[in-house]
Amino acid sequence: MIKINFFKDLKYLFKRFVLIANVLPTLFGFLLAWKYYEVSFTNYFPSFLLLIIGSGMLVAGALACNNWLEADVDKLMERTKNRPTVTGTMSLKTVLGIGLTLSISGQLILLFINFEVALYGWIGWFTYVVVYTIWTKRRVTWNTHIGSLSGAVTPLMGWAVIEPAFHVIPLSLFLIMFLWQMPHTYAIAIRKYDDYARAGLKMLPVVKGYQTTIRRTSIYIALLFFVPFMINHLSVMFYLLISILNLAWFIISLKGFQTKKMKSWADQLFISSLIYLMGVYTLYLIFV
Known part of the structure; x- marks a missing residue:
């Protein structure tokens, strides 16, 4: 029973879906570079393993450091009630120790691959833990932009295992990930509006209202139309399919202006955001 409870605590501490959602784009960046440069997977397999382990840690x-920093507000929200910092099954000292140990170990493992991979990893960690969690989340509505920056560097990490990421393909993915996360996060903020309002966190729907959130959601999704055209050497089918995918998501965003059932619309926006991102990944793997 103790072991079961321990692993259950880790599941909530590491926010398992958030963990997976951040590691997968890293692996995707690697696979895309591997395919693009047509290098031997065998030669890069040790680095691939280090990437999985290092980025995961x-x-x-x-995420553990985030739990430690937000233990006070987590107690006020329904969505975070099962975190060990709220239930008391782990002390704050233990959570901090886990967070720092994993962070330092993961950073060192990424450094074994190369400096560029480790640099992107550090940028992601610092922006999420320090700039997002400590400096902006409780103060300003544009905290979402900082959190989006943290998640957007993940494809760059994967690509940089094979070649420097200052290349139009990984940079386009960086922009897609950055712009995509705003509507995705706004959808979560609307779905969990009461939690964020009770905790006093400066999420856009809570501070500026639904109409402002819908407008900004539509703007960010509209901007996504232009990003794939940064790459000018792919087939017409790629641009056609990714534009159709983008248009479908944009239409869903516009529905927000016509509905009074905001949380129902936010559910649609959230689910469609996941479908959109998986569609983009698939199209990149097929055509790039």
């Missing part, structure tokens, strides 16, 4: 460490 670094993200898990950042």
